[in-house]
Amino acid sequence: MPHQKFQSARIRPRYAKGALSTFGANSVYPRIPWVAAWWSFTFPGFGHIFLGRYLPGFILIIWELVVNTQANLNMGIALSMLGKFEEAKAVINEEWVLLYMGAYIFSIWDSYRSAVEISKSHILSEVEDAPVGPSVVSAFDIIIVDKRKPWLAAVWSAISPGLGQLYSGHTITGTFILAWWIFVTYKANMIGTWFYSSIGDFTIATAMADWQWFLFIPSMYAFAIYHAYVTVNEINILYDIEQTRYLRVRDENLAQEKQxxxxxxxxxxxxxxxxxxxxxxxxxxxxxxxxxxxxxxxxxxxxLESDTYIIDSLHRVDGRSVLDGAMVSGAIFMVLGTIYGFVWEWGPVIWGLLGLLGGFFLGLIIELAFHKNKTKLFASRxxxxxxxxxxxxxxxxxxxxxxxxxxxxxxxxxxxxxxxxx
Incomplete structure (x- = not known):
């Protein structure tokens, strides 16, 4: 439980727990380093956004879209997975691949390192009981730290990546995700592929999909859903932290008055x-x-309760979530489903979605197996x-x-x- 070492309101803390601005909310929240590294492995920049380091995350995402496309790397990966090794060699641009590797490795390493350092900073901010402003009002927006529903954020991002982030109060992140989602789906011919898949014309759906751009979509889609869910959980906990400090400072001040x-x-x-x-x-x-x-x-x-839950899944303020492994597995199988969907009967859209669902439940089962003695479905009130x-x-x-x-x-x-x- 946070706030164990409450300090006087007169002490000015050196380490911040979070901040609000016109552009949204952010918090120094402990995350599992391997989860951050995994998202960077999936798509450079995602691990940094997961940690709340949005500016380097945006830079790395733009870099990935440009350099990966110039190298035809996604196309090479898909052909290699399908056993077409000679075709894969022919399409890949070696010069751009060499440029790609350094920043790709840096993205994984730096997101892991940042997760470790952010966790240290969080511990120090807890010791000092750093305050967080509950709201910011400007001519452009009103940002309020309040309680929201994580599952609703996930649903909005499932409808269109970026909407869940806007719901959670991450204005710039939501705008950026919406922008690159529209751009990538346009380049990949995603809308037409989805339409023909929905009416059962899988031959046309597969033929019109641009492989190079289409393979960006599984990682983007899975991450947008997961990120929207965990950020709402983090903002909810930030609200608890802010209100707890307010109540304790209020009681400290009242204790100095005559009862x-x-x-x-x-x-x-x-x-x-x-x-x-x-x-x-x-x-x-x-x-x-x-x-x-x-x-x-x-x-x-x-x-005093210390059980881990599936739905109310962020386990107190340690950054651990039962859904971490589930969404990692979902992203992996969505990519595989999309790749093999290019040559299988139902096409990349249907197999990609089936891969996401199947991988999610497989990962959830594995997580539950590791926590079988202390996991409940829902958090009690x-x-x-x-x-x-x-x-x-x-x-x-x-x-x-x-x-x-x-x-x-x-x-x-x-x-x-x-x-x-x-």
Whole structure:
């Protein structure tokens, strides 16, 4: 669980946990180094984008599209996989391949190295309990760190890569992914290939596909879905971190003020919430109806549960996801399905999608086999914020209405004989 070493609001941290700007949100989030290296192996630049290093990622993606195309490397790989070695030698441009190899190896190495360094920085930012601004408003956009649904981001990116990133608040990344997705699908004749595949005319679908450009699509498509999913998870955790720090700083400030003794006809209500804007709205509502600020205690709970989940898959703040292996396997089999789809009956689109689904479930089964004793399908609902409010007994019904309106998970009215110290 994060935030174990809470520091005073007066301390200025040296290491940042995240930042918001007009261009989107980003966070220093620990990622598994081999996962970052794998995405760079699949497509140079993807590993850097996965880590939040967007500028070098964009540069390497443009470099890959230009140099790979000039070298006819995708075409050579596809022909080699199909056993047509002489044809593969004939189409590949050796000079461009030699230029390609250095930057390709650098991309894999640098993404692995960056993942290690980012994890170190994350640990130091946790020690200092670095703050994160919850919102940025400018003339161009409004960026707010709030809770969103990871599966919905994945669905939007499955419909069109880039939409999931826009949904998650990564404006520049989403725009860039949308742009290169449109460009690559145009060059690959993807729309026509998809159309003829959908109506069952696989001969025309296969004939019109441009092999060189079409083989960019599997890696791009799989990565866009995976990246959209994990970035929403990261932003959700960033929200929890920001709100946790706010609540603890608030309590630290209240502790310095004189506390009021319990008066006659006073009741105490305890409620629990999930991390969300409703927590702060409830505090504001209570203050609005006249409850003194010092009578409202709101602090995060420390979760003791340590199980790994499939759907709620980012395991706390260690960067580990059960879906890592599943999406890696899905990307591999989507590429293979696309390559062999050029010569098989159903064409590259159908076999590519079947490869993605089959590879995903195969990878998921392997992940589950390694975590069989501690993996659940869905995360159970967590009570993440504890709130205790002391008020006059006459305000009881009003208090309950506020708790219901602000989506409290539940509440308890303490008996008068119990006066807990918090």
């Amino acid at each position: 009021n003794a319990l008066e006659k006809d006073t009741l105490q209500i305890i409620a629990t919430f999930e991390h969300s804007p409703f927590v702060e709205m409830a505090i504001h509502d209570f203050e609005t109806i006249g409850i003194p600020t010092e009578n409202i205690v709101a602090l995060p709970l420390e979760n 967590k009570n993440e914020v504890y709130m205790q409010v002391t008020c006059n007994s006459s305000m009881k019904e009003h208090m309950i209405k506020i708790l219901k309106a602000r989506k409290a998970n539940g509440y308890l009215i303490l008996p008068q004989r119990i006066t807990p110290d918090v």
